[in-house]
Amino acid sequence: MNSITAVIITHNEARNIQRCLASLRSVADEIIVVDSFSTDDTVTICKQEGAIVIQQSWLGFGPQKNVGIQKASHEYILSLDADEALDEELQKSILAAKNEGLQDMYEFTRSNFYYGKFLRHGLEYPDFKIRLFPKSKVRWNDELVHETLQIAPGLSLKRLKGHLLHYTYYLIEEHVAKANKYTTLGAELNFKRGKKASWFKILFSPLATFVQAYIIKGGFLDGGHGFILAVFHAYGAFMKYTKLWQLNNEKK
Template sequence: MNSLAVVIITLNEERNIERCLKSIRDLADEVIVLDAFSTDRTPEICATYSVRFEQRAWEGYAASKNYLNSLATSDYILSLDADEALSTELYEEIKAEKAAGFQGTYCVNRLTNYMGKWIRHSGWFPDVKPRLFPKAGSYWSGEYVHEELVYPACELQTFKGVLAHYSYYSYEDHRARADKYSLLTAKKFHARGKKVGPLKPYISALGRFIAMYFIKLGFLDGWKGFKIAQISAQSNVLKYQELRRLNREGK
């Protein structure tokens, strides 16, 4: 049997963290929360659970997750976000696999809850990501946003149970975070020397809306599918407008 650490990064996650911690009950040999100095009840809630709670200034997604992984002493790591929770089926699958002995790296399929509705289209599902991996030889890569897990060459498996992702509680929350990621992506593109023309923001936005709402069947998600496509398109405009600004100013 391999030992297992569950690791979670937090910043003002009082709305989500308890649900996450409850979903991993008695599963791990150690649970470590790395908090970027939350000002809400996140530390207080974590104190009621058997977790190792550490605080450290935010250094970006990849750097923070790599530091968090370094704190683990277990053979394997399950990396979760505070707004995620294991479904009962996924919990049982991981528990059984742990008893048998982990082999290789494991993916989970995230199912997003968008203001009370489970989104099964719009390009949001399936959403398969490697999340359970050997500590040795694994690390997160990505300077700005959309960090990716680099793991040793090994067998890759996917659990059947879903990882519930409670992403957004309002349209305003969605727009704010989408814009945040767009600005970070613009910085990443600029650092790589990417340049775009004046029509790119609008052509890209139109393409994004058509892809998400029609090609990826977002209309089957109802009004929320429309809003997901709309907000994604609007943030695409921001991303390329910001990239053009950075290109002009040469920052």
């Protein structure tokens, strides 16, 4: 049987972290929380739940997660965000994989929670995420936002049954604030890569995004939640390109 170190990054996650940690009790042999100096009860809750807490100034999503991985005692890493939790079926699937002997990488089906409802259609589902992997062959890249895994060649990928529950947004106001933050980071990243924001993208990317989310991917099947989320996806595309347009103009 392999041992697993769970790694979580936090900043003011008192609302979510206890649920996340509780879902890890049966599967993780060690829990490391990399906290960027929370001012709420996050650290207290983590210590009460038996997690190892490392204080680290914010480095960006990928680098922050890698700090925790570097401190892990075990080869296999279970990487979660503070607003995520394993459902019971996924916990059982991970335990079964541990008993069989972990091999290479495992991905989970993530289900996203918006304003009181887990969605099962649109751009948000199925949302497959690789979250269980060997640290000697996999690491996060150094992107400030939308971090991805750098994977050594030759690793196989298995999908475990169950859901990774992602408590994304409780309120629409939270979604607006986070969308503003992430579109700024996305625009800055694209600007650094030398990308341009054409008027074609500013005008038609939001429309194409809405059609993809609401009609092609069946977001309408989630009712009003699906419509609101499709509009938010379109809004995000519009904001990302208009902010990039502004950065391009400032450079000129």
